[in-house]
Amino acid sequence: MTVSEQTVDLQPPTEQEVLTEITAMLAAVLEEYGLDDAEVTMESRFTEDLELESIDLVTLAGQLQDRWGDRINFAEFLAGMELDEIIGLTVGRLVRHVVDRLQSAGRS
């Protein structure tokens, strides 16, 4: 695989940086429900705490891909999980997945 320019970040981002970016993406989704003041932490669960519907996660998947390209495939990440696991999924687990993927993409 060739590494195209858009996939090269000089430094892979830290957990805190990824959390900040994902929080901004979630704010855009939550705003539509008038919930834009919801606090997002690593422990927040997408459905139980932030009250996102599954279709909102599709929107988030698109935002992740717009930001980091094919390195982040949210659908594949979730496809490996049971429904209960998806419902209990925390923001932190996604943040760590993104950081891991960007780090391994940086090494390859």
Place this chain on the structure above:
Amino acid sequence: MAFLDLDGLRCHVQRLGPQDGRPPAATVVLLHGLLTDSLASYYFTLAPALAAAGLDVLMYDHRGHGRTARPPAGYRLEHFVDDLEALLDRLEITGPVQLVGNSFGGTVAFGLAARRPAQVAGILAIESEPASRAWAVKLDGILRKAERHLAEEETLAWVAEQRGRHTARLARSAGALLAGTSLARDIPASLLPAEAELRAIRCPVLAVYGTESDLAPQAAWLDGLLADCRSTFVPGQEHSVLIEAPETVRALTLSWLREHGARLRGGAARREVERSVR
């Protein structure tokens, strides 16, 4: 791709394709069900596996559902079939496509097969049936009940307690759809295909039922009605087969498509089947 204008309807569309750069083995359109459903039911279950197997996977939210626009009126079955036709035309998909329909999504699939037989290569209908007089009467009952109860806070609280907050959230959205549109009145007033039109559907059909579902006893009727239909039953499941048994549905879909000539990539289909029967 995210939004397409279909004759004035802003439609949310997602399309996944093979990542290996080779042309897709076939196009599969995934059709979701009514009220609490959206393309998300496929996006996180069936779609990634189909794309990985080399298929062009097209999903969209029906009118009023998910991220697609919610016009106040126009929810008869024929409007949903119009949207599917408009989407295929808009994307210039002219060859026959495989349709996968969950519940009402399958009813839309049969609607397209009756209207444009040359465009449908096959149908995998999950917990579904073609529109009929009996279907319209049943849906009328279900939708009236849903419209009445999903507006009640105590019902939503009960759903949250019994089924969790996510299901309650979906139920609240469904209540808003029913309260804000004529869907509950429109669906039972749909233009129903004549039995002769259904008998004229020649494409292969695989009907998937949960053994515990109310629909399962209809399997023999549908097998007899359609020219080329067989049924399969998922043990222990009720109506929510797609959501509750995603691995089984993945395996069934991949082997169904392979059986009907789609040259799937890798050992994906075989592995899935082995996993499901283990």
